[in-house]
Each structure stands twice: as C-alpha cells, then as structure tokens.
Amino acid sequence: MMNYxxxxxxxLIKELAKLPGIGPKTAQRLAxxxxxxxxxxVVGLATAMVEAKDSxxxxxxxxxxxxxxxxxxxxxxxxxxxxxxxxxEPKDVIALExxxxxxxxxxxxxxxxxxxxxxxxxxxxxxxxxxRLQTEEINEVILACxxxxxxxxxxxxxxxxxxxxQIKVTRLARGLPIGGDLEYIDEVTLGKAIxxxxxx
Amino acid sequence: xxxxxxxxxxxxNYTSAEVELSPRLNxxxxxxxxxxxxxxxxxxxxxxGRSFRTRRDEELIKDAAEGFYLKGEFTxxxxxxxxxxxxxxxxxxxxINGVAYKSKRELFGRVxxxxxxxxxLQIVKGGPEKxxxxxxxxxxxxxxxxxxxxxxxxxxxxxxxALLKRLKEGARNLNQLEIWSQRIVEEGSRVxxxxxxxxxxxxxxxxxxxxxxxxxxxxxxxxxxxxxEAAQEPDLKQIEDGFCRALHRxxxxxxxxxxxxxxxxxDEMQILLNDRWELRVYGSQGQQRTAALALKLxxxxxxxxxxxxxxxxxxxxxxxxxxxxxxxxxxxxxTVGTQTLISTTELKEEIAFExxxxxxxxxxxxxxSA
Numbered sequence: 001m002m003n004y005x006x007x008x009x010x011x012l013i014k015e016l017a018k019l020p021g022i023g024p025k026t027a028q029r030l031a032x033x034x035x036x037x038x039x040x041x042v043v044g045l046a047t048a049m050v051e052a053k054d055s056x057x058x059x060x061x062x063x064x065x066x067x068x069x070x071x072x073x074x075x076x077x078x079x080x081x082x083x084x085x086x087x088x089e090p091k092d093v094i095a096l097e098x099x100x101x102x103x104x105x106x107x108x109x110x111x112x113x114x115x116x117x118x119x120x121x122x123x124x125x126x127x128x129x130x131x132r133l134q135t136e137e138i139n140e141v142i143l144a145c146x147x148x149x150x151x152x153x154x155x156x157x158x159x160x161x162x163x164x165x166q167i168k169v170t171r172l173a174r175g176l177p178i179g180g181d182l183e184y185i186d187e188v189t190l191g192k193a194i195x196x197x198x199x200x
Numbered sequence: 201x202x203x204x205x206x207x208x209x210x211x212x213n214y215t216s217a218e219v220e221l222s223p224r225l226n227x228x229x230x231x232x233x234x235x236x237x238x239x240x241x242x243x244x245x246x247x248x249g250r251s252f253r254t255r256r257d258e259e260l261i262k263d264a265a266e267g268f269y270l271k272g273e274f275t276x277x278x279x280x281x282x283x284x285x286x287x288x289x290x291x292x293x294x295x296i297n298g299v300a301y302k303s304k305r306e307l308f309g310r311v312x313x314x315x316x317x318x319x320x321l322q323i324v325k326g327g328p329e330k331x332x333x334x335x336x337x338x339x340x341x342x343x344x345x346x347x348x349x350x351x352x353x354x355x356x357x358x359x360x361x362a363l364l365k366r367l368k369e370g371a372r373n374l375n376q377l378e379i380w381s382q383r384i385v386e387e388g389s390r391v392x393x394x395x396x397x398x399x400x401x402x403x404x405x406x407x408x409x410x411x412x413x414x415x416x417x418x419x420x421x422x423x424x425x426x427x428x429e430a431a432q433e434p435d436l437k438q439i440e441d442g443f444c445r446a447l448h449r450x451x452x453x454x455x456x457x458x459x460x461x462x463x464x465x466x467d468e469m470q471i472l473l474n475d476r477w478e479l480r481v482y483g484s485q486g487q488q489r490t491a492a493l494a495l496k497l498x499x500x501x502x503x504x505x506x507x508x509x510x511x512x513x514x515x516x517x518x519x520x521x522x523x524x525x526x527x528x529x530x531x532x533x534x535t536v537g538t539q540t541l542i543s544t545t546e547l548k549e550e551i552a553f554e555x556x557x558x559x560x561x562x563x564x565x566x567x568x569s570a
Contacts, residue, residue: 113376115363120373149355157379187345
C-alpha cells in the first residue's frame with residue numbers, strides 16, 4: 001500500500017501508525033486530514049509537539065509531569081505538606097486534582113510492581129519516596145494505586161516498608177460508583193463495598 | 201433454557217443445515233464419521249465460545265470454504281436469545297440478540313452446556329490437570345463469579361512465577377516475594393473454596409448417578425486434595441492459613457526451581473470407589489467411564505440449582521460401551537427436564553424413552569428427520 005503514495009506521504013503515514021491505538025487505516029486518514037489542513041495549523045501542531053517534548057520533565061521532588069521543577073503543587077505553600085498521596089502515573093495526579101477535594105502533596109511512582117514486565121521496586125520511584133518520608137514532616141501517606149492486581153501488590157509492598165517509619169498509612173476506599181446501579185456491579189466490587197460499609 | 205433451532209454453515213463436514221430441535225430428547229443417529237459429533241461441537245461452540253476438540257478455529261471451517269457460521273435460537277419462558285458466531289478469514293463475528301461483540305468469550309455463560317464425550321474417560325483416568333479443567337469449566341458455568349476469581353488467581357500466579365524465575369537467576373528482593381505470595385493466597389484460596397463447596401454440593405447426585413448406572417453396586421465420592429489440607433467444613437480463613445503454611449514449607453524448593461509449587465493450579469480431585477479405591481488407579485475402563493458420566497450428570501444438577509435453569513446436555517456416543525442395563529438406567533436418568541442431544545450408532549428403535557423426542561439421521565454432513 002505504501003508504495004502507491006509519494007514518499008513524504010508514506011513517511012507521514014508510517015510515523016502516525018507508530019502512535020498507540022492508531023492502525024494503518026487510521027494513519028492514512030489522519031495523514032490526508034493533515035494534508036488538507038491550512039499550513040499554519042499544521043505548523044501549530046508540530047511546534048506544540050516539539051515544545052511539549054522539550055520543555056516537559058518530571059518534578060525532582062514528586063515525579064509529576066511539569067515544565068518547571070519543583071512543580072507547582074510542590075511549590076504551593078497553601079497546601080497541606082504533611083499529607084502525601086502516592087499514585088502510579090502523572091495522569092492520576094490530574095484526576096485527583098480535578099476533584100478539588102485533595103489539598104495535600106503527591107508522589108508519582110511511574111508504574112506498579114509487575115515481575116512479568118520486569119518492574120520491581122528498583123524500577124519505581126520508591127527510593128525518592130523513602131527519602132521524602134525521612135526528610136519531610138509527613139503524618140499520613142495515602143496509597144492511591146490502581147485497584148488492580150499489580151496496583152494492590154504495590155500498595156501492599158509500600159505499606160510494609162512505610163509502617164516501620166511510624167507514619168500512618170491509608171488507602172482509598174473501594175466500592176460503588178456514584179450513580180451506578182447496584183444490580184450491575186460486579187461481585188468482587190460489591191463484596192469490597194460490603195466489607196467497607198459505613199455506619200450512618 | 202433450550203435450543204429451538206440451529207443453523208450450521210460451512211462447519212466441519214456441514215455445508216448448510218438448519219434443524220429444529222425437541223425441547224427434551226434429541227437423538228442423532230448415523231454411522232461413524234458422518235457428522236454427529238460435529239453437530240454437537242457446533243452446539244457447544246455457540247454456547248461456550250470454543251470447541252471441545254480444538255483450540256484452532258480454522259480447523260472448523262469446511263474444506264474450500266472461507267469461513268463458518270453458526271446461529272442458535274434459544275428460548276425460555278417466552279424469552280428468546282439468539283447467539284451467532286462466525287469465523288471468516290480469521291475475523292471473528294459474534295452477535296448476541298443481533299448486537300455485535302468483539303470476543304467469542306462473550307458467548308460463554310449465556311446458555312450453560314454440559315458435554316460428555318468418549319474422551320472424558322480422561323477425567324478419571326488422566327492426570328490431575330484433566331480433573332482441574334473439568335472443575336473449572338463447569339464451576340465457571342455454575343457460579344458466574346468463579347471465572348473472575350480464577351482469572352485473578354492466574355494473573356497473580358504468572359506474576360509470582362515471573363518473580364521466582366528472576367530470583368532463581370540471581371535477582372534479590374525477597375520482600376517483594378512475600379507480597380506476591382500474599383496475593384496468590386488471597387485469590388487462590390477463593391478458587392479452592394469454590395471447588396470444595398462444589399464437590400460437597402454435587403456429592404449426593406454423583407453417588408446417586410453412579411449407583412444407578414452400576415446396578416446399585418458401587419458408591420462414588422470425590423475429595424478435594426490440597427497440600428493445605430483444609431478442615432471438614434470449607435472455610436476461607438482456614439484455607440488461607442493452610443495455603444500459607446504449605447507455601448512456607450516449600451519456600452526453599454520454590455526458589456530453587458523458580459516457579460510456584462503450591463496452589464489450586466496443582467491441586468487434585470480424588471475420585472474414590474466404595475469410599476476406598478482410587479478409581480484412577482484401580483477402576484476398570486467401564487467403571488471409569490460410568491464415573492466420568494456420573495460427574496457430568498451431577499454438574500447438570502449443580503448448574504440447575506445455582507442458575508435456576510437446566511443446562512443443555514450433549515452426550516456424544518454415550519451408549520457405545522454400556523451394556524443394556526446401564527443403557528436403560530441412563531435413559532431413566534434423563535427423564536429430568538433437561539434438553540438432551542445424544543449421538544448414537546445404534547438403531548433408534550432400541551432407545552426406549554417416554555416423552556417428547558425427535559430423531560435425526562446424520563449422513564455425510566446432511567441431517568434429516570428420521
């Protein structure tokens with residue numbers, strides 16, 4: 001198929017097809033779309049990509065995605081610096097920030113334990129976490145790993161190494177989604193929700 | 201739930217067939233190699249999302265055809281269910297009540313099916329993995345949550361095995377191992393609990409069926425064997441404790457070998473004749489076959505009890521090795537309300553059955569009313 005296109009077009013399709021979730025057909029459609037776009041919009045897109053790549057880095061303290069280090073959350077003196085929330089990915093920080101409920105600090109692990117993928121504690125941002133727990137005055141660590149197998153194993157692992165430091169360790173509650181229908185909830189979630197029931 | 205009508209296109213030796221079935225007994229009659237088992241395989245494929253004979257769906261496509269297509273129309277108390285599945289140039293088509301789905305796995309569990317084939321002798325005679333496969337397939341149908349629990353256990357197991365392999369190769373991080381041990385104990389104990397409960401539940405049916413088919417001579421019992429050796433009554437806490445202790449005992453060996461040696465993936469279901477003889481070792485072929493059939497029939501009862509509706513029962517070549525008295529006993533047992541499809545090479549007149557029945561003749565991939 002590639003050979004039917006002029007070289008710049010087939011190169012563009014090839015590059016687009018490398019992106020996650022983009023197959024050859026979609027790449028082809030996107031390439032034509034880009035070709036039909038006004039030139040300054042294409043330049044805008046290309047510059048945005050290069051600028052993002054060049055200016056973004058991980059915060060030296062918490063590991064969150066940022067254009068300045070330390071990041072804005074770490075610099076914010078109005079937040080509660082004694083409360084630390086541990087998450088797997090930068091996008092989890094964004095999700096928690098959107099709730100506007102949480103006013104503590106973050107720590108991003110950049111993944112979860114997964115021996116199958118060769119990810120052990122050394123591959124995660126754990127050493128820096130321990131460092132923070134020893135130098136900063138933190139009263140409580142909230143473990144907000146994903147509620148899947150690897151996330152729970154990671155939380156379990158962290159709880160074990162943090163507890164000896166005499167710091168309170170908690171994790172997010174698990175249970176029913178707001179607006180959900182009880183009859184459609186899977187058995188595992190429902191079981192956890194019964195386990196974590198609260199007195200009214 | 202029963203299968204009212206099935207359409208089979210380019211599947212095995214069928215070019216195109218459409219059959220309306222009896223809600224009770226259906227007899228598929230014909231010589232060997234004409235397509236009786238293929239017909240049962242098509243029914244099983246629709247309801248389980250896979251074949252009981254092969255993992256490779258390409259094998260199911262008729263020679264020179266590009267893909268197969270199956271459609272089953274089921275009904276229960278006026279509620280209809282249509283399942284469609286096809287395999288076309290390696291693309292899978294799955295539709296449930298006309299709505300397309302991506303995976304064949306979606307078909308599983310909508311209509312429960314119990315299958316007995318001559319190969320099921322291996323459940324009794326073969327290695328422990330055959331008995332675990334048997335339990336897993338029917339427990340997933342009897343208890344919808346079992347499949348989820350089972351998959352979670354296996355995922356934890358693969359993670360733990362990957363870690364043990366790394367540790368064997370010289371990596372060091374033993375406290376991570378404890379975490380994964382805890383995970384497989386938590387998930388695996390629930391698998392064990394389901395299996396123990398199921399065996400306790402089917403016990404009276406199992407014995408009853410085996411006695412009936414052995415002229416009231418023999419009793420049959422299944423015991424779940426786990427290195428944790430649980431107490432008399434299945435209890436999650438006790439299973440977890442036993443599992444933990446067993447893991448602990450073999451910790452050094454696991455590190456040396458580089459994989460998990462304890463858990464439901466290595467447990468055994470022992471089948472005992474007259475409460476003492478292990479049937480796998482001491483049984484005759486006839487006794488083993490009867491026991492395998494009794495196990496399957498007991499699963500019909502279990503599924504009916506937990507799901508509130510009887511599963512389809514597919515019996516492939518079930519009469520071939522039974523003498524006349526066992527044959528008659530079996531037919532008596534089938535007077536329960538289950539839709540049953542039986543394949544046989546015998547003359548239809550010999551099958552005495554009171555109740556709604558249809559007989560089909562199967563010859564060279566063509567099925568017709570007989």
